Amino acid sequence: MGDKGMVIVGAGEAGVRAAFALRERGYQGTVTLIGDEPHLPYERPPLSKGGEEAETVRAIVANERFAEAGITFLRGHRAISVDPARHALLLEAGETLSYERLLLATGAAPRPFPGIGTSDRIHVLRTVEDASAIRRHMRGDGRLAILGGGFIGLELAAMGRKLGTAVTLFEAQPRVLMRGVPEKLALALQARHAAEGVELLCGVGIETIADGESGVTIGFADGRQIKVDALVVGIGAQPNTRLAAEAGLAIDNGIAVDRHLATSDRHIFAAGDCCSFPVTAYGGRRVRLESWRNAQEQGSVAAANMLGEAASFDAVPWFWSDQYDLTLQVAGLSDGATSTIGRTLSPEAEILFHLDADGRLLAASGLGPGGAVARDIRLAEMLIARGTRPDRAALADPSVKLKSLL
């Protein structure tokens, strides 16, 4: 390939993995990684999780690794436009970079509550700055409100309780985690939050949010109001597609890529939270995931294809969430499941398997303390990837090793 080199926009999980994967695959040309945050690339999951992890920023790679691998990492640099015809990327600082292949790994940004920005008291959570602003409210004796019972909201609620602050969580849906988590496990998590003292209010519509010197006033659909000291809005994230859209690339709930992670311009690839892709294990249905492992795996497949391979991205979706001592892990996508089989590992640990009408395993969700569900979820992921129709009785019987079904 020519000397224009490989350029990657976004120094998160996907971008960093791609940069190193290019080198691991023996690419000798220039690799430039551009990130608009002022930090070394860091892991986002610890930002919402309690304990010592939340207190430290965990770098994805040590700084010296960039120099060792010959990767030019431009931190604090924002890419502002792409000219696909000229293979050129313009940075805010005025510099133009030419690329042989470009990877967009721009991630996602928190969805704002309509008309409401952030302030000293109103926060969203995506960055290390957001996390430390939120943690400041968890040290006082005020009340923290969280809008949204998704993973970030629930993890923050757990962290707030661990640090001793009063927490109220509002969810518009009848229960938390309506998307992607079976009701039984979501209700078990709700019960745990209630036992830990979180005031959890589901099915409540919030109409207004008013920021003031002394706190945030939240107005409900029924006219009631409450005042809290701080509010975190955790109502999902939107893919960062502006660069791609302005360059004329196809957008479909994210930067639309094919199974090789190529965009509608064959010299430009996309990976991670910013892209939607056909999920091959599920008939090519287009999805966008916000998951840590997905971002890494896509970064590495995109790197292979930037170098001219035709690797297909076919991983089974997987994610985890930690709340208190409980870990939730989900492998696969349960849409289209017609039956569910439970496997009780202990009084606190359970796996639910979701099967379609033909008995094919589509997804498995597990909740339990520590690593209790991990091994079975990992094996379920392999069974899903192979399109297995496992024996139902074996799935339900914890004394049968799932490994024996592979």
Next chain:
Amino acid sequence: MSTWIDVCDKDEIDEEDVIRFDHDGKSYAIYRSPEDSFHATDGHCTHENVHLADGLVMDDIIECPKHNGRFNYKTGQAKGAPVCVNLKTYAVKVDGGRVFIQVG
């Protein structure tokens, strides 16, 4: 000074599996490979402080239960992101049907 510590009966570890072993304030992971050899590493992952004994053993690999970081449990080698620091390994011997590890 290094000493051999008695861990367990060899049949307490299934083939291609792992158990946790705690001794003198430290925690280890003890493995039995598909070829029926025995191995030992530090108990905790080098990414976060998570015990590997809940992980999955496949051939020479132990996969961390938390984020699926992979190590070769025979050499301790980290097999790539998210784990980049190798695991410490310990010598193991089987004597009279008992498994011993060498610590210190």
